[in-house]
Amino acid sequence: MNANFINNFFLTSSVVLYSVAFSFNTYAKDTSYLKGSEVGPRGKISKIGLENNLELYKFDExxxxxxxxxxxxxxxxxxxxxxxxxxxxxxxxxxxxxxxxxxxxxxxxxxxxxxxxxxxxxxxxxxxxxxxxxxxxxxxxxxxxxxxxxxxxxxxxxxxxxxxxxxxxxxxxxxxxxxxxxxxxxxxx
Missing domain, CATH: 2.60.40 (Immunoglobulin-like)
Structure with missing residues (x-):
């Protein structure tokens, strides 16, 4: 019975850890910027950013x-x-x-x-x-x-x-x- 408890404990712990790791990857915020996009990971791209195809925002100006x-x-x-x-x-x-x-x-x-x-x-x-x-x-x-x-x-x-x-x-x-x-x-x- 003691060995059965230990096996169940490690099996359950492994499933929980795998689920947490999987959910972080699934819901991780994408911080990449696709050149030419009007919106970047930090908000709307500024006019200067759009004109130069760069990730520049109003707060960067x-x-x-x-x-x-x-x-x-x-x-x-x-x-x-x-x-x-x-x-x-x-x-x-x-x-x-x-x-x-x-x-x-x-x-x-x-x-x-x-x-x-x-x-x-x-x-x-x-x-x-x-x-x-x-x-x-x-x-x-x-x-x-x-x-x-x-x-x-x-x-x-x-x-x-x-x-x-x-x-x-x-x-x-x-x-x-x-x-x-x-x-x-x-x-x-």
Missing amino acids: ADSCVDNSTQIRTLITNLSKSGIVKVELFGKKNFMKKSGKLRRIRVPADSERVSLCINVPAPGEYALVSYHDKDGNRKLKKAWNLKPKEPYGVSNNPVIESLRLPRWAEASFYVPQEGIEVVINLVKP
């Missing part, structure tokens, strides 16, 4: 450039004409961490240089991080050592020769009330 406003007028260089350019704005707290991101912008990489504007909440110290998502899949390709395999850069264009992230002091800059212009020269890995 850059701000309008306005002279003498508290914003960062950014020029990203060293691009090829494909995919997406992603730019993230950080304050000092949690710099380079997901929780520290103040704003994220994605725009088409439709030329070798892309200009965009980012409004900031107030004058102060900020830093920008950018990369060129060449295949437009919204993910940065990384090598085994976590170093980017796609062009990347940060504000002030510091030279970082070791396997480390840029420091706040290397990437930060002051944004005055009338705004500032920043150039990020992407580094090709």
